[in-house]
Amino acid sequence: MVKQSLQSRSASPVIATSSLVLVFILQVIMAMPDVSSQSQLKEVAVSTNRFALDLHKVLSKKNAGNMFCSPLSLQVALAMASVGAGDNTKSYNEIKALLRFPDDKSKMLSSYSLLSDALTNSKDVLKMANRIYIDQKFKVKPEYLETTKKYFKSDAQAVDLLQNAAAAGAVINSWVEQQTNNKIKDLIPQGALTPETVMVLINAIHFKGDWKKAFEKEMTMKEKFYLDESKTVDVDMMHITNDYNFFHDEKLKAKFLEMPYKGDEFSMIFVLPDSKTGLAELEAAITSESFDLTKKIEGLQNSGPVKVIVSLPKFEMEQTHDTLVDTLKELGVEEIFSDKANFSNIDPNGRIKVSKIIQKAFVAVDEKGTEAAAATAQIIRKKRSLIEEKEFLAEHPFMFLIASRVSCISLFVGRYLPDSNGEHDSDSVPRDEL
Numbered sequence: 001m002v003k004q005s006l007q008s009r010s011a012s013p014v015i016a017t018s019s020l021v022l023v024f025i026l027q028v029i030m031a032m033p034d035v036s037s038q039s040q041l042k043e044v045a046v047s048t049n050r051f052a053l054d055l056h057k058v059l060s061k062k063n064a065g066n067m068f069c070s071p072l073s074l075q076v077a078l079a080m081a082s083v084g085a086g087d088n089t090k091s092y093n094e095i096k097a098l099l100r101f102p103d104d105k106s107k108m109l110s111s112y113s114l115l116s117d118a119l120t121n122s123k124d125v126l127k128m129a130n131r132i133y134i135d136q137k138f139k140v141k142p143e144y145l146e147t148t149k150k151y152f153k154s155d156a157q158a159v160d161l162l163q164n165a166a167a168a169g170a171v172i173n174s175w176v177e178q179q180t181n182n183k184i185k186d187l188i189p190q191g192a193l194t195p196e197t198v199m200v201l202i203n204a205i206h207f208k209g210d211w212k213k214a215f216e217k218e219m220t221m222k223e224k225f226y227l228d229e230s231k232t233v234d235v236d237m238m239h240i241t242n243d244y245n246f247f248h249d250e251k252l253k254a255k256f257l258e259m260p261y262k263g264d265e266f267s268m269i270f271v272l273p274d275s276k277t278g279l280a281e282l283e284a285a286i287t288s289e290s291f292d293l294t295k296k297i298e299g300l301q302n303s304g305p306v307k308v309i310v311s312l313p314k315f316e317m318e319q320t321h322d323t324l325v326d327t328l329k330e331l332g333v334e335e336i337f338s339d340k341a342n343f344s345n346i347d348p349n350g351r352i353k354v355s356k357i358i359q360k361a362f363v364a365v366d367e368k369g370t371e372a373a374a375a376t377a378q379i380i381r382k383k384r385s386l387i388e389e390k391e392f393l394a395e396h397p398f399m400f401l402i403a404s405r406v407s408c409i410s411l412f413v414g415r416y417l418p419d420s421n422g423e424h425d426s427d428s429v430p431r432d433e434l
């Protein structure tokens with residue numbers, strides 16, 4: 001079960017997007033330095049879109065109404081963790097399979113670096129930042145920090161998780177707020193960090209784009225939005241008529257529309273089923289293994305603009321996904337959450353595992369454009385088995401007893417206190433007293 005907090009900050013009721021699939025795809029239309037980078041980026045785009053749909057599939061099953069998340073943010077956080085997993089371990093390979101990494105780890109690393117450079121090329125539209133918070137007493141392999149810094153631009157910061165987890169949480173939350181234009185607050189809830197926490201990997205992403213052609217505010221009107229054939233809610237419906245890339249997909253029984261943002265680097269893509277109750281079927285088709293979203297988007301972009309009369313509700317939503325561990329388990333990533341987790345590239349002693357992943361996501365769509373933000377926290381802690389492994393070094397005198405486990409009655413008591421010549425006195429009670 002996913003605990004959801006859904007708030008509509010506008011005066012209008014929460015808009016159930018039951019007849020509107022929102023696929024928030026970030027487009028990269030830019031001159032890449034060379035052909036091989038272009039093809040590498042294309043590969044990452046395919047695997048990123050595939051993961052987005054895999055995640056959508058699981059999350060939309062768990063959420064009846066609105067749903068919004070950033071697969072990219074979760075993907076980058078997971079990829080950062082995978083760098084710390086032991087080479088060729090199940091821990092690594094499960095993430096590799098889900099995120100469709102290439103076999104060559106160094107190629108995976110350069111792909112992520114390329115992806116982040118390409119997406120954040122124009123910093124005023126999209127910002128993405130990674131950071132690793134580490135307990136000041138916990139020793140991380142320096143190579144891990146070097147690699148994540150080089151390919152994920154993630155700075156590491158020491159915090160006192162052991163003594164003051166709450167204060168560390170506040171430090172992390174305020175950094176996330178800064179990175180997301182204050183849209184993501186309190187990412188780490190109270191109590192999520194404990195003295196056993198040793199690391200927190202964070203990805204934060206913020207997008208703010210103005211429509212290339214804005215909606216006219218005067219055209220926005222209260223109108224009905226159908227939840228099914230007859231049930232409706234009132235929404236603020238925005239209207240615009242403009243040339244857009246658009247097509248009707250006969251097979252999917254849905255319309256695809258691309259609305260670009262200023263600068264033409266990003267766009268929002270809408271997929272609207274023909275039928276008022278067609279969303280579930282459409283989602284099932286789009287999230288199926290055989291569907292190629294990347295190809296569909298390319299097709300949309302090459303469809304050539306046509307005049308389209310667009311009516312689109314103005315909306316805003318915020319969601320917390322705090323059971324992503326279960327979600328990822330459903331998607332085949334399990335070992336990193338168990339005591340078998342192998343993060344030997346972070347901690348050669350094999351003491352750590354991922355305990356929790358939290359994502360908060362926010363989106364607001366209005367006449368002017370879109371603001372969206374998300375942050376993912378991956379909390380890494382000491383394995384439980386190790387925390388409970390207290391030391392017991394019987395190197396000095398001690399007491400002992402033998403007791404019944406059922407009634408807790410002690411049957412024998414004793415003391416171990418050998419005498420100075422090293423022999424223990426097995427007859428500590430004088431014979432004549434027996």
Ligand SMILES: *[C@@H]1O[C@H](CO)[C@@H](O)[C@H](O)[C@H]1NC(C)=O
Pocket residue numbers: 085086087088089342343344349350
């Ligand atoms: C973790 O994986 C590495 C191989 O990458 C291996 O050498 C190491 O023994 C593993 N650690 C544990 C605790 O299994």
